[in-house]
Amino acid sequence: MTEIFGVPAQVLYGQLLLGLVNGSFYALLSLGLSVIFGLLNIVNFAHGTMYMVGAFLAYVLLSPLGLNYWWALALVPVLAAGIGIFIERTVLKRIYGLDNIYGLLVTFALTMIIEGVVRVYFGVSGLRYPVPQALTGMLDLGFMRLPIYRVWVIVAALGLCLLTWAIIERTRLGATLRAGTENPKLVQAFGVNVPMLVTLVFGWGVGLAAFAGVLAAPLMQLTPQIGHSIIITVFGVVVIGGMGSILGSILTGLALGLLEGVAKVYYPEASSTVIFVVMILVLLVRPHGLFGKQ
Amino acid sequence: MNSRTLLTLAGIAALALAPAFVYPMLMVKLLCFAIFASAFNLMLGYTGLLSFGHAMFFGTAGYILGLGMKHLGWSPEIGLIAGMAGAGLLGFIAGAIAIRREGIYFAMITLAISQLIYFLAMQTDWTGRDDGLHGIPRGRLFGLIDLENDLALYGLVAVCFVLALAAIHRIVTSPFGQVLTAIRENEPRALSLGYDVARYKVLAFTLSAALSGLAGGLKALALSYESLNDLHWSLSGEVVMMCILGGLGTLSGPVAGAFFVILLQNFLADKVGEWLSVIIGLVFLFCILAMRKGFVGELSQRLAGLRGKARAAS
Numbered sequence: 001m002t003e004i005f006g007v008p009a010q011v012l013y014g015q016l017l018l019g020l021v022n023g024s025f026y027a028l029l030s031l032g033l034s035v036i037f038g039l040l041n042i043v044n045f046a047h048g049t050m051y052m053v054g055a056f057l058a059y060v061l062l063s064p065l066g067l068n069y070w071w072a073l074a075l076v077p078v079l080a081a082g083i084g085i086f087i088e089r090t091v092l093k094r095i096y097g098l099d100n101i102y103g104l105l106v107t108f109a110l111t112m113i114i115e116g117v118v119r120v121y122f123g124v125s126g127l128r129y130p131v132p133q134a135l136t137g138m139l140d141l142g143f144m145r146l147p148i149y150r151v152w153v154i155v156a157a158l159g160l161c162l163l164t165w166a167i168i169e170r171t172r173l174g175a176t177l178r179a180g181t182e183n184p185k186l187v188q189a190f191g192v193n194v195p196m197l198v199t200l201v202f203g204w205g206v207g208l209a210a211f212a213g214v215l216a217a218p219l220m221q222l223t224p225q226i227g228h229s230i231i232i233t234v235f236g237v238v239v240i241g242g243m244g245s246i247l248g249s250i251l252t253g254l255a256l257g258l259l260e261g262v263a264k265v266y267y268p269e270a271s272s273t274v275i276f277v278v279m280i281l282v283l284l285v286r287p288h289g290l291f292g293k294q
Numbered sequence: 295m296n297s298r299t300l301l302t303l304a305g306i307a308a309l310a311l312a313p314a315f316v317y318p319m320l321m322v323k324l325l326c327f328a329i330f331a332s333a334f335n336l337m338l339g340y341t342g343l344l345s346f347g348h349a350m351f352f353g354t355a356g357y358i359l360g361l362g363m364k365h366l367g368w369s370p371e372i373g374l375i376a377g378m379a380g381a382g383l384l385g386f387i388a389g390a391i392a393i394r395r396e397g398i399y400f401a402m403i404t405l406a407i408s409q410l411i412y413f414l415a416m417q418t419d420w421t422g423r424d425d426g427l428h429g430i431p432r433g434r435l436f437g438l439i440d441l442e443n444d445l446a447l448y449g450l451v452a453v454c455f456v457l458a459l460a461a462i463h464r465i466v467t468s469p470f471g472q473v474l475t476a477i478r479e480n481e482p483r484a485l486s487l488g489y490d491v492a493r494y495k496v497l498a499f500t501l502s503a504a505l506s507g508l509a510g511g512l513k514a515l516a517l518s519y520e521s522l523n524d525l526h527w528s529l530s531g532e533v534v535m536m537c538i539l540g541g542l543g544t545l546s547g548p549v550a551g552a553f554f555v556i557l558l559q560n561f562l563a564d565k566v567g568e569w570l571s572v573i574i575g576l577v578f579l580f581c582i583l584a585m586r587k588g589f590v591g592e593l594s595q596r597l598a599g600l601r602g603k604a605r606a607a608s
Contacts, residue, residue, distance in 0.1 A: 112575030232409040235402040276410035287394040
């Protein structure tokens with residue numbers, strides 16, 4: 001059996017694949033966080049919570065309602081975006097004029113509320129969501145065997161990231177949105193309904209998080225806490241990448257996921273902390289992040 | 295005697311009488327969190343920096359005190375001082391890293407560093423990981439006073455509380471504190487006046503961390519137990535909440551906020567079960583949307599308004 005730096009190649013590839021899976025989640029979440037921050041100037045602390053809500057909505061659609069995984073993949077982001085739009089219209093719009101630390105605090109309060117409600121109805125013990133029938137099994141590549149579901153997660157997550165990127169960078173709506181990020185007052189003066197744009201962007205960002213939640217549901221035990229550590233990790237990713245660039249967010253997310261995978265093989269104790277260590281190093285060398293603007 | 299001195303004396307008298315009416319252990323918990331929130335206020339209220347990682351100082355000091363007293367036979371005063379020193383050192387390092395960015399990034403970086411500490415604590419055997427560190431002896435203060443007695447322990451905590459508040463008052467009214475306020479109000483201006491803003495921020499962060507460490511050490515000593523919850527970001531969020539609910543940038547605000555949150559938790563815990571965090575979240579949300587000055591801020595504004603009216607009438 002081949003070994004790479006004293007580790008069986010199979011093990012290394014397996015962990016790299018897992019790293020890519022996690023990296024895809026980081027990419028989806030940090031992308032949504034960046035887009036929301038760009039237009040709303042709010043760092044959405046509730047982003048991890050919306051990821052958790054996405055996974056639980058998928059669970060609810062399946063067991064009482066009998067709607068399978070594919071339905072969940074289509075419906076959950078829309079439902080979550082609806083929740084997001086409701087929150088934006090009722091709560092967030094009241095704090096737009098204020099210092100952006102209030103955005104963080106309000107979304108922290110929302111995290112407590114939403115997570116509390118989920119805990120009341122589902123408790124804290126882990127729930128199981130099955131891997132969809134069509135995506136079970138392994139893909140044999142000769143040098144390694146890939147679980148099909150994980151490959152699907154990476155493809156779907158990156159596909160959605162690229163779609164978001166294309167919409168923002170290549171369409172007329174995206175151009176308006178970028179202009180709105182630069183100077184909302186001017187764009188409003190040109191007759192664009194900026195508040196509407198803001199609402200849509202928040203809905204979209206939350207939808208991305210919920211989509212990530214559905215993708216993640218079959219990979220873990222669902223508890224109301226699953227958003228807890230991912231949101232902080234994504235904050236680390238965002239500090240490393242800088243929130244200015246979309247492709248930057250995607251690449252940083254993937255790269256850090258991979259790095260975690262490598263750490264798990266060679267130095268497992270560091271796997272949960274490596275992203276934060278990288279963050280500190282980046283801050284010391286390039287305080288504004290790898291892709292950030294001055 | 296002016297009204298301020300009178301109020302201070304009344305406060306100290308209330309502290310001395312409190313154990314006759316309230317369980318000493320509840321008072322101990324209230325005062326620990328009041329110290330913690332006041333220490334945090336030094337950052338957000340007076341310097342205008344939102345740290346979202348203050349639990350790392352609270353918890354670290356608790357673990358240092360716990361480990362030292364349990365395994366090395368430290369006395370409580372050594373444990374408390376070592377805890378404060380450890381938290382202060384961590385604050386110095388974390389502060390020096392975090393001030394490289396401003397505003398919202400500062401908050402995210404402090405959060406990330408505290409998560410790093412959390413994971414480190416989860417992985418070391420010393421901390422007892424998920425089980426926590428049990429059986430920390432309370433010991434004898436200065437070798438004389440047996441802290442196993444709840445009243446004696448309360449006395450220690452009350453004295454620490456008064457000293458901590460006095461220290462914070464001294465800090466914010468000193469020339470150093472005036473510079474911190476200047477940084478809060480207008481950082482570029484403070485910078486152009488020639489103040490080394492970065493150094494002031496790091497020093498404020500260090501002091502705030504050390505005082506948070508005092509609170510964490512006292513709490514670990516009182517409960518004879520330290521757990522990972524004291525390092526988790528939800529506690530960091532809670533202390534922000536206490537501070538804002540009570541009123542930022544006032545001496546009594548964080549104390550009032552801490553009392554309010556802890557009493558609410560105590561009162562509701564066995565009545566509403568899991569709805570507790572929903573209720574507290576709603577209160578916090580309401581506070582940010584409708585009364586950002588907090589209880590004390592709103593109250594003093596009303597009083598000032600009344601006084602103004604009285605003056606106009608006479």
